[in-house]
Every structure is written in C-alpha cells, then in structure tokens.
Amino acid sequence: MKNFVHVAVVLMVVGTGVLLAQAPAGKDLLWAFPVGSAIVQGKHPIAEIEGPQTLPGSTLKYAQKEIENLSAPPDWFPGSHAPAPRIVRDGSGNGGFACGSCHLMNGMGHPESGDVQGLTVDYFVQTMRDYRSGIRKDPIRMTAIAQATSEADVREAAAWFATLKPVPRWSIVEERAMVPKTFLGPGRMRFADIDMPGTEPIGTRIITVPEDVRKAIQRDPRTGAGFVSYVPPGSLARGKALAAGGNGKTIDCTICHGEGLRGLGDVPRLANVHPIYLVRQLYNFQTGANNSAGAQLMKRVVAKLTDADIVDLAAYAGALPR
Template sequence: MWKNAAVKSLGWFAVASVVAGSLLPLSLRVHAQKNAGESLPVWAWPLLPPGTPAEPAAKPTGEVKHVPGSSASYTDKEIPGLFLVPDWFPNEHPKMPQVVAVGRAPGVNACGHCHLPTGMGRPENMSVAGLSKGYMIQQMADFRDGLRKSSEPRFGSTRAMIHTAQQATQEEVEAGVDYFASLKPVKWIRVVETNRVPLTKVGALMMVVADTKQTEPIGDRVLEVPEDLEQTELRNPHSGFVAYVPVGSLKKGKALTRTCVACHGKDLRGVGDVPSIAGRSPSQMTRQLIDFQTGARNGTHAAMMKPVVQNMTLSQMVAITGYLASLRP
C-alpha cells in the first residue's frame, strides 16, 4: 500500500469547519504531507487534526458582493447559504432546475452550492459537468445505500452527499443529473510542475496559499489551490485552480495511464457510463483512488477499479492525477 511523509507543523491557524454540510472559513497552516498519526494525506483531505480547536468564523455583515464581468450581486450572508446558489453568469448555462438552484430545505442542499452552476465544482467535491446520466444516478444510489463513503469519515462534502442522496426524491435526482449531464466541462485547472510551492495551509476543505513570499518543497504531493481565493469564496465560476505537481509528474503520469484508455476511452473523457477523468480535480481523484483501496468506495464501478489500484503507491497517484488534471476535459 502507500505511505506518505510525516507532518512538520509550523503552527495551527483556524479557518474552516463543516456544520450541517456547510463550509465555514477556518484554516490551519501546515508544512506537511499528512496529519500527525494519520495515514491519509492532508493535501487530499484538508482537515484540522481531531481535537484541534477552531477560531470563531467571521460573522457575515450583509455586505453586497460582486465579481468581475457580472451585473449580479449577493450579500456575504447569501453566498454561503445551502439553499441559494450565487448565479453570477446565468446566460452561460441552461436554466437550473429547482434542486440545483435552491434545493429543498431542510434536507436537500442546492446541488449548485457545491458543484457550481457550471458543474465544475471545487477540490473538495466532484466535477460533474458532462458526466453521463447513468453514472451519476448510480453514484447517488451508492451514496444513499452506504456503498460510497470516505476513507476519512469527518470529510464534510462526502457526508453532505450521503445525507442529500438519502433525502432526495428520485425526481430530484433525475432533474439534477439531467442538468449536469447536459453541461460541457471547461478547462478549470492549471497544472504546474515545480520543486517548490508557496507555503500553504488548510482552508475550507481545500488547500490555500498561506504566504506567497515563503516556499516549501512540494514533496510527494499534488497541491491544488485557488487561483484567487477571494473569488473562489465568492463561488465565481470564472476563477479556477492551479495544481502544483513534482517535476516529471506529467511524463510519468502519461505512461502510467496508458492502460486507463481501455475503459475510460482513448482521450480519457469517458465511454458510456464509464466517467471522464480528463481535466478533473487531482485532489478529488486522489481521494477516489484511495477510497477504492481502503474499501470506502464500493458498488458496480468500484469493482472494476479495485484490482487496478490495489498496489498503487501514493507517488503513482500523484503522477496519474496530476497528468489527468492537465488534460482538456
């Protein structure tokens, strides 16, 4: 199985927690590969170590927010809400069905809150734009039936998906997957090979840059961070992510993925209900590979993946997911 380097803590700083599936800002500075005493890489599951106290989150003031190029406006109270999706560019996508735009309180969060109206999502969740209807319906059933969990039970986005899948009606599931299946994925992640990266910390279930003036060795990581944290927190679908990978990862990853084309297609953009893996979040893909290994993820599609990942090392995962993220989706 895989192993990672031990943690070197530079001090803890609060900035993110999960309450009822909602992401609230708190953060933790890390100079690390994983949390002390844990085997899961913190860059793939960005969480505070158990028992670490969180600083109180800043309270919304009602300030009106805008993003470049949009005439829309939302307050800082509305943007984090689970039942209202900030739709900054409504002309760039089809009309969202109710379950995507506002959900159904109290049990069904608006799908677009996490996955965004574009379906491209963020590192803590899955990019669902353009995935097949059959694949997404099966995944919702797996979440509902306990066949798809997380290797880290505290991970809020997976918990939220399980809860939503258990509460949603079949009609709501159908409406959501029809919408996301109709979308065309866009280039959302810029991949950079490097030996050193900006100093990072744990943010709201994603890694964020702590200090642009300080750097650290990348180690054996894919470090996926927002291009512009402020715009990411505003849920701006025009502001993507950069994924730093060790030098040589793309060449190594290309070689390692040659066998993936047998199921995922020659361009790795999926075949039928086998999903696209090109241009997707490397953090999310790493979590899924590990979840297949640990048995946290089961079901029809998992049965095909388990033999593939059984002996895969973390170093191989870094190269594979970094390369896949670099491709056109």
C-alpha cells in the same frame, strides 16, 4: 454485522472530532482529504468585503454570507445555462444542500468537493444510489446529501449538469518542486498562507489553491476563477507511463476510460478533473470506501499502486485537456 461494525467505527471517529474516516489510516492525506477539523478557525485568505458584491457582467448582487449559503448558492449568470432544477439552486428539499453550492453553477466545482460536469446521466444517478446505500462512502458530504435527496431530484440534477459545457482552464496543473505554504480555510478550501509567506518542498503531495482567491470565494463560475494544482516534478511523465499500464503494474486506463481519458459510455471521464479529487477516489477504491459494482472494475487497477503512483496518475489525468 460488517455494516454495523463500520457504522460504529465511523461514529467513533466522528465522535473524536477527527473525521478521518475517509482517508486510509496512518497516512497524512489532509492535502487530499481536507476535513473540517483541520480548518484554521477565524483565519481568512483575503479581507472580507462588507455588503453586497457584484461581478463584472452580472446584474446580480450578493453579500458574502449569501454567497456561502449552501442552501441557496449564487447564480451569477443565469442566462448562461438552461434553467436549473430546484435542487441545484435551492436546498430546502434536502436539508440545505443545493448542488450548485459546492459543485457551482458551472458543475466544475471546488476541488475539496468534486466536478460533476461531463458525466452521463446514468453514471451520475447510479453513483448517487451508491452513496445513498453506503456502498460508496463520503462521510464528510455526499453520503448524507444522497440520503436526503429524492431519486427524482437526482435525475433532474443529472440531466441539467449534463447540459453544461466545460469551462476552459478551470483546473490548471503545473509541476513544481517548491509550493506555497498553505492552510485550510473556510469551506475546507486550501489557500496560500499570507501570514507565513514562503515555500516548502512539495513532497508526495498535490497542492491545489485558487487561481484568484477573491473570485474563488465569490463562486465566480468563469475562466480565471478556477484552481491551480502543483504536482511533483516528473509526475506528468511518470503518470503517463502508468496510465498506459506501467509495465503490468496496473491496467491501461484508456481501455475503460476512453481515448484521452475523456470517458467511455458510463465510465466517467478523468481528463482535467481536479487532481486531489482523483487522488481521493483512487484511495477510496484501494480501501474499499468505494465498493460499488463499478468499483469492482477498479480493484485490479489500484491493487499495486503506491501513494506516489496515485499522485502521478492524478497529476497526469488532471492535466489532460477536456
């Protein structure tokens, strides 16, 4: 019955085209939960290049349409990693969602998606099972993708992503009181708004934009093509105090996530992960959108956190070195 009610609610929300099911009700969290309906249609962050493009150092050429094909993402530097399993390169086996498109062929991924570099195979496989069963929900993307992907393919993907090395400076975190005005563009990615130049107060938000717009939309997997996250002034210090337990407000994160939040056993690393991804997950534990076995251990951690605390913790963890 409970599941049925939940499905009905999700369908209703999808039906209205809002798809805010993932974000807690009554909160304006579009900056962390960028939904497709918020994309400014027809607006591009930079002039489109007609015809085939290449990257310095690559022998391959792709047109922008090919780069954006979620079923066959570009692999600009195939020699820089072990041969990727089919499901990472080719989505014909799961309805068109090759893992290398949103998570890129470097695993570090786009901030509106997630970072799958540096996870253990067991955590990766378990969390895919949790998406599949619905105990961890991502109505925008991973629920459907996990349901369409076989366990064998998931295992191969997990093992391959586990071989990848981190890309230095992929996610840069900077405190800023004023941030560029931004809009949600193609692919649910946030860009500085060239039609409305200027800045606005950051408020209790994290604003993540590409370090280099062209490189980001080319899905260049190298340093320099990553993302900058602007976080509120003082958030790094406040997040550090909270991560140590915040005088009983929460629990010392290192107990489970390890020194430097670099991961411990199958408890995932948080260090240097896109801060808006971390924000979403902390809310998902609070609302029960992630109610997996692992999530039970996060319940007491998040119980007393305010929105500002969540922003501070995500800023701090995201700024730590890998």
